[in-house]
Amino acid sequence: MPRPISVTISVSALAHNLGVVRQHLDQATAAGAARSAGTPRVPPSIWAVIKAHGYGHGIEQAMQGFAQADGLAMLDLAEAAHCRESGWGKPLLLLEGYFEPDDLHVVDRHRLTTVVHCQPQLDMLARFRPQHPLNIFLKLNTGMNRLGFEPGAYRQAYRHAQELQARGVVGTLGRMTHFANADGPQGIAAQHDVFRRVAGDLPGPASVCNSAATLRYPEIAVADSPAASWVRPGICLYGASPFFDTDAASFGLRPAMSLRSRIIAIQALQPGDTVGYGSLFTAQAPTRVGVVACGYADGYPRHAGTGTPIVVEGVRTRVLGRVSMDMLAVDLTPVPDASIGAPVSLWGADGPSVDEVAQAAGTIGYELLCALAPRVPVRTTP
């Protein structure tokens, strides 16, 4: 019999979360239409971001769950090709573009949409003769300083791309940027101003919003023509929050990943006894401790110390001491009847949220979802 740990991926939760984002954008669109009476307004299209193996949920699961998305966005060319080959007919976006000239054959063959974020990429494109014009998003660096043409070079790059468009190398020519602080107090104002000043008057679709910006500033994604605007939510589609201080449930989002295991041993600690490596937890009173088959080699964060929330037999309790490679200890005081075999929820539908566990470990839900270890068996539910 395998270890009693497994992860369940709910395809319906993925689909539900996409619907929540869609509804949120519809509401912002209606509000925008009310403000600008006369100007027709349409909701933005949605790239569902499935990089990092669908934030740890699996590419197949993400493709099923996001079947109603307008497109899928990712980094890996092979993953994009796989999506196309397994029947995804709608757009696929490469968020980092391509890395060498030969990649453009893959982009062309699979009709991928690609980001172009630097001059060498544009030069590779200029030397390429595609079978079909390639749809691109030319990326502007508005202050994140990761990818994108700097503001002073953007319009020249855009003109260059327009020449390629006239030659049939480029099809749709879009504009894109990425916000550094959509989730924080700084917000997006400064970067959005740069985007509007440098690229606001140029034709073609625009794509600026990640999850945080989509949830917090949906109005900036509302456009006046179909396909003029694309949002790029990732984390919220998996039912986790992009914000430190607002949980995913308050948006109506549902966790799509549930990590579960069982208790495999029970210890009765006397006052002064300790548990685990480093003896970091010392019992003050007689304490029943459950040992759970889940450790950092499964993707549970080692930095989640005593007090991290965890659910045993439906009852919320806490982790005790240091997480080890294959096991961790929990306080059974609130669940006195729990015995060996008792079900444990580490995060997800019937456990704490992945964001709560992440906060206790000094990280973000993104990292825990992406770090789920391949050794954990996956069950997919419709």
Ligand SMILES: *Cc1c(COP(=O)(O)O)cnc(C)c1O
């Ligand atoms: C990862 C990523 C996203 C999605 O970000 P979330 O915070 O998960 O919504 C959007 N755009 C780009 C360019 C990204 O790299």
